Amino acid sequence: xxxxxxxxxxxxxxxxxxxxxxxxxxxxxxxxxxxxxxxxxxxxxxxxxxxxxxxxxxxxxxxxxxxxxxxxxxxxxxxxxxxxxxxxxxxxxxxxxxxxxxxxxxxxxxxxxxxxxxxxxxxxxxxxxxxxxxxxxxxxxxxxxxxxxxxxxxxxxxxxxxxxxxxxxxxxxxxxxxxxxxxxxxxxxxxxxxxxxxxxxxxxxxxxxxxxxxxxxxxxxxxxxxxxxxxxxxxxxxxxxxx
Ligand SMILES: [Zn+2]
Numbered sequence: 001x002x003x004x005x006x007x008x009x010x011x012x013x014x015x016x017x018x019x020x021x022x023x024x025x026x027x028x029x030x031x032x033x034x035x036x037x038x039x040x041x042x043x044x045x046x047x048x049x050x051x052x053x054x055x056x057x058x059x060x061x062x063x064x065x066x067x068x069x070x071x072x073x074x075x076x077x078x079x080x081x082x083x084x085x086x087x088x089x090x091x092x093x094x095x096x097x098x099x100x101x102x103x104x105x106x107x108x109x110x111x112x113x114x115x116x117x118x119x120x121x122x123x124x125x126x127x128x129x130x131x132x133x134x135x136x137x138x139x140x141x142x143x144x145x146x147x148x149x150x151x152x153x154x155x156x157x158x159x160x161x162x163x164x165x166x167x168x169x170x171x172x173x174x175x176x177x178x179x180x181x182x183x184x185x186x187x188x189x190x191x192x193x194x195x196x197x198x199x200x201x202x203x204x205x206x207x208x209x210x211x212x213x214x215x216x217x218x219x220x221x222x223x224x225x226x227x228x229x230x231x232x233x234x235x236x237x238x239x240x241x242x243x
Contacts (some may be wrong), residue, residue, distance in 0.1 A: 003072040004033035011208040014095040019085045029071040036063040038072045043207040051090040103216045104129045106209045113201045114147040119176050129236045136230050141221040155214040156195040162188045177221040
């Protein structure tokens with residue numbers, strides 16, 4: 001069944017009401033709408049809890065897509081009770097965790113600006129994120145950190161623009177990822193734009209991001225690892241560099 005993904009239009013929506021439309025044999029719950037982000041494009045799915053009408057909670061272990069992108073499966077933690085079809089719930093995203101993921105995810109976009117090589121992989125994490133680049137050069141991680149923090153400090157706006165799948169297909173050059181597929185298949189694709197008139201960057205992405213670069217806060221490149229002759233793995237962490 002199809003679930004309305006409220007998070008696509010409001011990254012800051014941490015609670016919402018929903019009705020259960022299906023409960024699978026394996027415990028996965030489908031809702032009419034949701035603010036829980038479903039794992040995609042390197043960003044983990046949301047955790048949190050469902051609040052039932054009697055006030056009790058059902059802890060949520062993971063949120064992911066089903067066979068297609070319009071299916072969103074919410075899986076309670078093992079041992080938690082399952083809601084009933086037709087039951088009304090109040091959804092509560094684990095906001096401190098999600099906000100860290102939004103800051104980290106936005107930091108990954110900034111890294112792709114500072115380090116303008118094709119991206120071969122990315123994984124957003126709460127404490128550390130990694131981005132892999134197709135590059136053979138050696139690059140100074142402290143300089144990359146300084147360039148990142150310059151973009152953070154300049155406090156550029158971060159916002160979405162929507163284009164159709166056809167417009168994206170006609171402009172393949174705007175996709176930086178070599179093997180991370182842009183979020184096509186819904187008829188429209190969100191372009192994540194940074195800076196006035198996309199002056200800093202624009203990139204197709206279905207993840208969640210903060211609304212201005214200053215919210216990313218202090219980040220640094222903790223490590224750059226050589227993963228083969230033409231591949232470098234950058235690890236981004238929160239806080240100032242360790243000295
Ligand atoms: Zn993104």
